[in-house]
Amino acid sequence: MKKFRLLAPGPTEVPPEVLLAMARPVIHHRTPEFEALFAEARRGLQWLFQTQREVLLLAASGTGAMEGAVVNACSPGDRVLVIRGGKFGERWAEICLAHGLSVIPVEISYGKAVDPRQVAAALRKDTGIAAVFVTHSETSTGVLHDLEAIAAIVRQTPALLVVDAITSLAVVDLPTDAWGVDVVVGASQKAMMLPPGLAFACLSDRGWAAAERARLPRYYFNFLTEQKSQAQHQTAWTPAVSLIAGLKVALDLLQAEGLAAVFARHERLAQATRAAVTALGLTLFAERPSPAVTAVKVPEGVDGDAIVRVLRDTHGISIAGGQGSMKGKIFRIATLGYADAYDVLTGIAALEFTLAELGYPVRLGDGLRAAQDVFQK
Amino acid sequence: MKKFRLLAPGPTEVPPEVLLAMARPVIHHRTPEFEALFAEARRGLQWLFQTQREVLLLAASGTGAMEGAVVNACSPGDRVLVIRGGKFGERWAEICLAHGLSVIPVEISYGKAVDPRQVAAALRKDTGIAAVFVTHSETSTGVLHDLEAIAAIVRQTPALLVVDAITSLAVVDLPTDAWGVDVVVGASQKAMMLPPGLAFACLSDRGWAAAERARLPRYYFNFLTEQKSQAQHQTAWTPAVSLIAGLKVALDLLQAEGLAAVFARHERLAQATRAAVTALGLTLFAERPSPAVTAVKVPEGVDGDAIVRVLRDTHGISIAGGQGSMKGKIFRIATLGYADAYDVLTGIAALEFTLAELGYPVRLGDGLRAAQDVFQK
Numbered sequence: 106m107k108k109f110r111l112l113a114p115g116p117t118e119v120p121p122e123v124l125l126a127m128a129r130p131v132i133h134h135r136t137p138e139f140e141a142l143f144a145e146a147r148r149g150l151q152w153l154f155q156t157q158r159e160v161l162l163l164a165a166s167g168t169g170a171m172e173g174a175v176v177n178a179c180s181p182g183d184r185v186l187v188i189r190g191g192k193f194g195e196r197w198a199e200i201c202l203a204h205g206l207s208v209i210p211v212e213i214s215y216g217k218a219v220d221p222r223q224v225a226a227a228l229r230k231d232t233g234i235a236a237v238f239v240t241h242s243e244t245s246t247g248v249l250h251d252l253e254a255i256a257a258i259v260r261q262t263p264a265l266l267v268v269d270a271i272t273s274l275a276v277v278d279l280p281t282d283a284w285g286v287d288v289v290v291g292a293s294q295k296a297m298m299l300p301p302g303l304a305f306a307c308l309s310d311r312g313w314a315a316a317e318r319a320r321l322p323r324y325y326f327n328f329l330t331e332q333k334s335q336a337q338h339q340t341a342w343t344p345a346v347s348l349i350a351g352l353k354v355a356l357d358l359l360q361a362e363g364l365a366a367v368f369a370r371h372e373r374l375a376q377a378t379r380a381a382v383t384a385l386g387l388t389l390f391a392e393r394p395s396p397a398v399t400a401v402k403v404p405e406g407v408d409g410d411a412i413v414r415v416l417r418d419t420h421g422i423s424i425a426g427g428q429g430s431m432k433g434k435i436f437r438i439a440t441l442g443y444a445d446a447y448d449v450l451t452g453i454a455a456l457e458f459t460l461a462e463l464g465y466p467v468r469l470g471d472g473l474r475a476a477q478d479v480f481q482k
Numbered sequence: 483m484k485k486f487r488l489l490a491p492g493p494t495e496v497p498p499e500v501l502l503a504m505a506r507p508v509i510h511h512r513t514p515e516f517e518a519l520f521a522e523a524r525r526g527l528q529w530l531f532q533t534q535r536e537v538l539l540l541a542a543s544g545t546g547a548m549e550g551a552v553v554n555a556c557s558p559g560d561r562v563l564v565i566r567g568g569k570f571g572e573r574w575a576e577i578c579l580a581h582g583l584s585v586i587p588v589e590i591s592y593g594k595a596v597d598p599r600q601v602a603a604a605l606r607k608d609t610g611i612a613a614v615f616v617t618h619s620e621t622s623t624g625v626l627h628d629l630e631a632i633a634a635i636v637r638q639t640p641a642l643l644v645v646d647a648i649t650s651l652a653v654v655d656l657p658t659d660a661w662g663v664d665v666v667v668g669a670s671q672k673a674m675m676l677p678p679g680l681a682f683a684c685l686s687d688r689g690w691a692a693a694e695r696a697r698l699p700r701y702y703f704n705f706l707t708e709q710k711s712q713a714q715h716q717t718a719w720t721p722a723v724s725l726i727a728g729l730k731v732a733l734d735l736l737q738a739e740g741l742a743a744v745f746a747r748h749e750r751l752a753q754a755t756r757a758a759v760t761a762l763g764l765t766l767f768a769e770r771p772s773p774a775v776t777a778v779k780v781p782e783g784v785d786g787d788a789i790v791r792v793l794r795d796t797h798g799i800s801i802a803g804g805q806g807s808m809k810g811k812i813f814r815i816a817t818l819g820y821a822d823a824y825d826v827l828t829g830i831a832a833l834e835f836t837l838a839e840l841g842y843p844v845r846l847g848d849g850l851r852a853a854q855d856v857f858q859k
Contacts, residue, residue: 109515113510116509116723118507119508124505124506128501128502128504133493134493136800164678165546166541166702168701168719203701300508302541302680302724323580324549324581325545326702343671343678344678345543347504417513
């Protein structure tokens with residue numbers, strides 16, 4: 106018998122009740138049954154996004170919703186500010202460049218969070234910037250950017266604020282309306298406890314006004330078409346009905362726990378993970394760590410890829426290595442979605458075995474005790 | 483107890499073994515387990531598409547893959563020929579127009595199939611046409627276009643042939659390589675017996691050469707990025723792993739039945755449906771009917787929307803009404819995917835009850851016997 110566990114930053118574990126909801130017979134989308142399900146799921150999403158606005162559901166991965174945000178917010182020739190410093194910040198830049206936008210990068214060293222004053226300075230320097238693209242939780246480096254401070258700055262300018270909240274939704278507080286975020290993008294396979302295949306987008310009034318003006322070519326990800334269909338309790342294109350059936354159950358679980366408790370749980374799991382790896386003599390990579398994922402520096406003399414491989418092949422646990430230029434230099438443990446204290450302890454126990462196996466000096470139990478101390482508090 | 487049945491042209495019934503495969507715990511996509519599953523699913527797709535080329539898997543509805551076909555095959559200013567005559571032919575035109583292409587429509591009356599000589603004439607008249615867009619099975623009218631003849635014509639010109647095979651795949655023969663189709667687009671929720679959320683695209687060598695040249699903006703649906711990832715047993719963006727787990731099982735079922743038997747079954751189910759409605763005094767709408775869906779004219783004096791509504795609300799059976807200008811004028815019964823003779827007989831029995839209830843003179847059993855006669859042969 107071999108058990109498999111996901112401690113990777115997506116896809117994440119899916120609760121059995123969600124899996125079973127998705128295994129129910131497919132219903133037709135033009136029925137009162139689907140429309141009732143869809144309405145409930147959308148109400149749940151409004152709660153999760155902390156918004157009075159409509160949340161759009163797209164049959165796509167998160168990257169599809171990111172491209173949707175770009176093509177609905179911008180027009181050819183627009184100058185946009187993109188906070189880089191990680192694979193997903195860079196993805197915003199890539200999408201904007203693919204659509205011929207003029208990208209002004211805010212360069213951040215990997216592992217660092219953007220200083221909101223850098224954003225303020227860039228917006229002062231160029232008052233014609235159409236939009237600012239931010240990654241709330243930069244999964245590739247484990248950094249949580251200070252979105253509240255950034256939002257306060259961008260709100261005072263005509264620029265739109267577009268946020269990739271793919272790994273921050275249902276993990277850290279993101280009051281969409283209160284902070285005045287213009288486009289928030291999410292996806293199913295992170296803390297929303299669903300398989301990949303659904304993406305979300307929520308637009309402010311300014312965001313919708315931009316979508317009306319936007320002149321980039323778009324069809325599948327045309328948010329105006331989608332909004333019109335949702336007003337009639339339908340999606341523009343055939344909806345991923347099974348995933349939406351699962352979404353309803355996942356949202357019920359989150360609502361039963363309560364938003365504040367969901368955020369507190371993620372914070373506690375991340376604190377325990379950080380305490381454990383620190384107790385093992387390892388160093389955190391992110392200076393402003395995200396509760397979604399803990400990035401850890403690979404210690405000198407240890408093969409970083411081997412950590413990920415041994416955990417997976419010997420212990421059945423999927424974590425993530427470093428991406429791109431970070432390959433072999435960091436590993437990342439996610440405590441995201443359907444995860445509790447015992448999942449963290451399992452991951453730490455396996456990490457201790459793995460490090461020992463790879464010749465790193467570790468006293469078994471040191472990481473576990475440090476994590477337990479956090480949970481006991 | 484109320485049972486629900488799908489006789490609509492998507493989503494269709496999903497076999498229980500496929501539903502259960504999708505309910506298995508989510509696996510991480512960067513594992514040997516996923517890569518093995520993905521490789522098997524792709525081999526099955528090559529069998530289904532009758533191609534030696536790679537079939538791309540996209541997390542999207544079919545419309546997303548259609549847009550992908552346009553942005554990977556074309557460049558700004560291209561003149562393209564689009565066979566209209568139904569909602570999905572019109573969708574090709576809409577997508578092309580959204581991307582600034584110059585659309586030369588081949589107008590077909592609803593319910594008629596294109597005369598391949600019209601395509602030949604249009605290509606002779608304008609030798610600079612970059613691509614021809616065809617809907618193999620036009621679901622909105624129930625028409626099956628003569629793709630083999632169209633392909634033979636287009637192959638003799640420099641134009642690319644781009645085919646929406648969303649409701650024809652696994653229903654009628656479509657030997658992609660043998661007919662020289664340059665782009666074939668499919669989706670999961672039709673005869674492939676899966677929930678919505680996966681789409682497919684298969685390109686010929688000419689199609690790939692066009693993708694290399696294409697200059698329309700694209701990111702999520704960039705087939706070159708996707709091809710590069712698939713060469714490494716991955717998708718470009720997080721794959722819809724649960725749907726792919728279901729796809730593997732659905733393809734196993736189709737392969738066990740055999741392609742010729744799958745086509746013969748659909749042909750028989752459609753023949754029985756046509757015989758039944760004809761025996762009830764109704765008239766078929768399509769002059770060249772598709773085995774995927776049978777479009778029937780609403781008889782004089784009967785409320786067409788009521789037929790769909792009564793079947794759904796009283797009998798638990800989802801069929802489809804007419805779309806757009808066809809609303810209330812036709813209804814459509816699909817015999818698509820996970821469907822057998824008894825599903826057709828159930829649908830016909832319910833249709834007889836429904837017509838009687840709505841005041842149309844019907845002798846119960848006439849449609850059923852006509853269908854049985856077809857099945858007995």
